[in-house]
Amino acid sequence: MMSKVFVALSTSVDGYITGRDPGAGRGLGDGPTLFDWYFDGDTPSQVFDGFRLSEASAGVFDAVAGRVGASLAGRNTYDDSGWADGGTPHPTAPLVVLSHRPLPATHERQTLVTTGIEDAVAAARKFAGDKDVGLMGGDVTSAALAAGLVDEVILHQVPVLLGGGRPFFQALPQHIELRLVEAVPAPGVTHLHYEVLRSSRTDNPR
Template sequence: MRRLTFAMNLSLDGYTAAPGDDLGWSVPSDELFQWWSDRVGATGTALYGRKVWEGMSSHWPTADQQPGATPAHVEYARRWRDMPKVVFSSTIDTVDWNTRLVTGDAVTEITRLKAEDGGPLDIVGATLAAAAMRVGLIDEYALVTHPVLVGGGTPFFTALDDWVDLALVETRTFPDGVLLTRYETRH
């Protein structure tokens, strides 16, 4: 069974994006950017919601060809292009860059993917993750918390019908007061 991790940047008040989908508060330090790059390099398949997919696919496929691209950005772009991806959306028609589109039920497909052999799965996008969270499919939460209060936006967590018990497995501090906390679900 493959492990499913929900990992995203979030504000201290719990949002993955500020109102208007503003992400300006979550610019990573070089050290944090490398952590994200290493995570992409170790991911078997990334599961994207439409909004995050549109943002990532508008930049990373050619980011390594942009003037002034740093070696870290070149490496991330290559890793991102090479990583198998699944996009869940009923509003887009095509995807590219080593990506497959799923227009049907996300929970059914995520359940099927978890049962397959292969590397770990990362779920990217709070709305998609909420569907998996509500039915207990997420095995690990990686919260990269930035010391900013944005006052609203897209929440990292969704409302749940039942408690989910978690075990802390890692904490790490990054520059600028950013804190990684990783939790595994206790099944």
């Protein structure tokens, strides 16, 4: 079977994935963190060293992280996250970066794609093998949704209104319907897992 493409990001209730004024050298911006739930529990992650989550969050987080065979991020996410030194968002999966600008340096686990979201997803699928592709960032996610390339949307919704920052979703050319697969309440976060309904997706050969 072809690998699935999904996004799983922490988001505020008003739909931001960073605080205000994110960027290179400023990290994910100012304001409350969206990632306290990674470290506020007693259950160690089996995928990410150093993560200690609540029991409920650990089950969700590790199930999702274990699926990732390759990550795909846009340039804003790449710069905000400080991956210029060769880092990646996943401990074992390589990173594909979609950008029209060259990366600061060449790294073994990073691949630059400049020719659009379809080519970037195709490259990530090759790296992923029999695992799935995890999208990172609002621009890449919105582009992939508009192209009909996303299978699942997972929101780790933190109970805060940030009032500004980088939004999770950009404008889309049409509405996209989702089906709720699972909702898991946990300390400091609610995990919402949606399937993207194919009947509502842009007609795109896959």
